[in-house]
Amino acid sequence: MIVRLPSEVKSKIRPAYQAGWPGLIEAYRAYLPVTDSTPVVTLHEGNTPLIPLESIAQQIGRGVRVYAKFDGLNPTGSFKDRGMTMAISKAKEAGAQAVVCASTGNTSAAAAAYARRAGMRAFVIIPDGYVALGKLAQALMYGAEVIAIEDNFDVCMEIVRALSERYPVTLVNSVNPYRLEGQKTAAFEVVDELGDAPDWLFIPVGNAGNISAYWMGFCQYRQYGRCDRLPRMMGFQAAGSAPLLNNCPVAEPQTVATAIRIGNPANWERAIAVRDASQGAFDAVTDEDILHAYRLLGAEGVFCEPASATSVAGLLKVQARVPDEATVVCVLTGNGLKDPQSAIDHSKATLKKGITPNLESVAAALGF
């Protein structure tokens, strides 16, 4: 038997929020270079959580509000999905049958997922002898065709560029102009949720594409009256991989934050312009700082990639400069599940083995 309620009761129990998010192209269509004839290739990416980091805010004190924009909850586990829904939709609109990228990490996963969903072939070119097959698990599962060549990553990049010029294959590495267009929507979401831009935005910087994309997004939203202010853009690099900070490319970058281990960023000049226009800064944090922030985030229930924790490490480093009652957003770019070994290697959690199987022993082991 169905109980039918009078309508005044029903309206009371209407949910406060209605589920359903169509993906960022449909949500922000008016702000993106798409038309009604663009075939939208989507996995309903975007609308990722803006999670209050209360214990970190408490540690800083002075009424500072701290949020994590957790882009690791995108469909393939990183912010790359934002750019890839745009790049693949535009490639499909142009009639592409295949895409190519040189990447061993998050880009290859996103490229493979969206290209295969669009019915295209996905080619991933990597250096041979690259042993961490686990990092390729996603690309393989989405059905990419992976080619390992007997040379280094720079040569991979040369080959994918040449391939895209000579064969019917669209290049979806960061030189693809639609990627940043998609990525800028993360800034829109932050504003939509907070009601305005934050005062400060902390973000990991590797290739420097994402800091540029966020800035594009905030500026566009302000231009169209959706926010009143613009944030100070605080770009953080790992100390062993800090070309922007040192104003010099790094030949052999070293850091535990592999996703930002880039010695010569593609968006170098753009990033400098963002820093200056926003009255922001670039700075670096040590691997130790990064791993400390990684664990602090874990204790707040947020499991990100080590590289993502660079933003929070940056905030902690310069916290004294953040004004009272400022609103701060730290960008977390990737899901911690991408790199379980780092969690095992760097957590400081308790693991006690060989406990006798009875209540008393277990209770004692727990300190009761």
Place this chain on the structure above:
Amino acid sequence: MIVRLPSEVKSKIRPAYQAGWPGLIEAYRAYLPVTDSTPVVTLHEGNTPLIPLESIAQQIGRGVRVYAKFDGLNPTGSFKDRGMTMAISKAKEAGAQAVVCASTGNTSAAAAAYARRAGMRAFVIIPDGYVALGKLAQALMYGAEVIAIEDNFDVCMEIVRALSERYPVTLVNSVNPYRLEGQKTAAFEVVDELGDAPDWLFIPVGNAGNISAYWMGFCQYRQYGRCDRLPRMMGFQAAGSAPLLNNCPVAEPQTVATAIRIGNPANWERAIAVRDASQGAFDAVTDEDILHAYRLLGAEGVFCEPASATSVAGLLKVQARVPDEATVVCVLTGNGLKDPQSAIDHSKATLKKGITPNLESVAAALGF
């Protein structure tokens, strides 16, 4: 310089959807056993994508519409977060300082994340010699205290029950009544997005909690006039771990779908009642069927746990019975990143090594 637009232009460029989801307790507060004094412990779980599976729908034909409810995009990577936000919020309301569970998988990750976020200790009891440390990476990263005892899983369960009775520790295994309350919100989301319940719902069945929770959700929504129909509930088990189908516990369940490798489901009777009330069915699929569905999902850009693919394998098995133009939802319970080794072992993607580093060789390897 800020360009200020006239208001009629501004209203045109209002986004079609506004980002921001407060987590399932705030969204569905009126439907959940919480009060204004319940401290809400949330990572903004829920509102997971309902992704059209177009190539699978095309394969079935006859106008059947197929969607995946991808709960692997919850904060800790599985549907367990839905139950855990409720269980931990209620534990905190009751003044708990610590929670305990016996689990080596998704439950321990969710319990650890929410408990730590709430400022509680999180105890995870596992059998010793359980070697797959990778599965514990999340719990460790969130800061759980893991105790390995020298006995099997059943003894772990006995000990956690006894612990929760004798010490100030709340048990958050599936016997916790608030877990299903949280999990039922997935059904609300499906209805909110489709405008009504689907005709058929396919769902993996291990402990049989989730099928019970979905049914609770659909029934509650129909009672309150939010949907007009109820779905046929189709519960699928793995052939080597199918106690419900065979009407007999399985002593040593075997399947590649580890998340549903359960020989004696806790919610056995409840699940039978759901099947009968919904005019649904239980059935089993082989590991081969599961891995085939796992790869099909990958090719649609969706990377789930092998166990999750059981729902799609089930749909493919009984597709002839699904009526023309029916709307079908397949529940995907966990993120594929939880188990990258399965992707590497079971993908059939191409990986070509040792290719000479020049354009011609790479083009030839790609078939150009």
